[in-house]
Amino acid sequence: MSFSQAQLDPQTREFYCQALGILSRAQMPFLIGGAYAFERYTGIARHTKDLDIFTRPEYVQPVLDVFAQAGYDTEITVPHWLAKAHCGDNFVDVIFNSAHGCLPVNDVWFEHAVQDKVLDIPVQLCAPEEMIWSKAYIMARDRFDGADVAHLILAYGDRMDWSRLVAHFGEHWRVLFAHLVLFGFIYPGERSRIPDWVMDQLSQKLAQENYQSEITEKLCQGTLLAPLQYQTDIEQWSYQDARLKPNGSLTKIDLREWSDHLNQESDTD
Structure with a gap:
């Protein structure tokens, strides 16, 4: 036990x-x-x-x-x-x-x-890969699971199915890359737990984006990381919420129900 x-x-x-x-x-x-x-x-x-x-x-x-x-x-x-x-x-x-x-x-x-x-x-x-995938997006003011991600990599990095993990993030690869860069800062002596090919591949993606055309769409993906901290962007600054269709999978009704739940939780804290 x-x-x-x-x-x-x-x-x-x-x-x-x-x-x-x-x-x-x-x-x-x-x-x-x-x-x-x-x-x-x-x-x-x-x-x-x-x-x-x-x-x-x-x-x-x-x-x-x-x-x-x-x-x-x-x-x-x-x-x-x-x-x-x-x-x-x-x-x-x-x-x-x-x-x-x-x-x-x-x-x-x-x-x-x-x-x-x-x-x-x-x-x-x-599995650790799916846990990292889900925890990597939790970056709200009242909860940040970055330490959990780092500890999972520290404990399991040498046995991780890195190909599956990278594939999970898909177009959101920057979220994973951010955690991996932080891992190298947190544990300078443990950077080898992340395969070189993973860092090389994600670094190349970042370099390639610098040469691509500038994105003109006014989209805020911060809501995927912290649902409350980017409300101003959506409500006052006219950014599109990345959680909503067609960029995401949610409807306005889904968001309203989720916001109501968050507000109820904050009222009982």
Whole structure:
């Protein structure tokens, strides 16, 4: 048993065990992410108030139905990416996309999942590559997961499927490149954990862009990183929100529901 699991309140531990047991018996496809997967890869333990499970979008309602049949309260918290199952003060986050809508959980997440145990229950963990992919975009004022990205590279860089990781980012390669440059600053003696070809390829992309025609579209992609910190750009400075179709995958209704959720959370903090 890991340190963080040993420190769990007995009631919370029992809730998590029951939740994992319910999903396993129902043969629901899910992955464990969040603090438990992060500790497995990095050895860094920290207290967590919830259990993060990841599933494909088409399995969200079946997962919630299974929890409801077991007596849990369930809700679709934010329709494009987050649901929850409650039992008293304890809850499970059911995650099926990223908050900005660009990283839906798909078959690739399951194909590369890592077999392990959480609370002595056999489970599948989100792979380090997918964890980095999702955490790399979290750069808000109240939460920045850059240290998590750096620690995952430090712990797993020599075993990382770098080709898959680079491919994940696609046109957003600058986000990955920014984290890799910072990693070299954070750990000067560990830069070899990132293959030379990765840095060379991304550096060449950057150099090539300098010779391309200037982009005239007034687009703000900062909203993919921090949903609240770039509101002024969208609302007052007439920038297009990169989360919205056709640049992104979200609608204005999706954004309004996500903003309402963020505001509710800030009101309860």
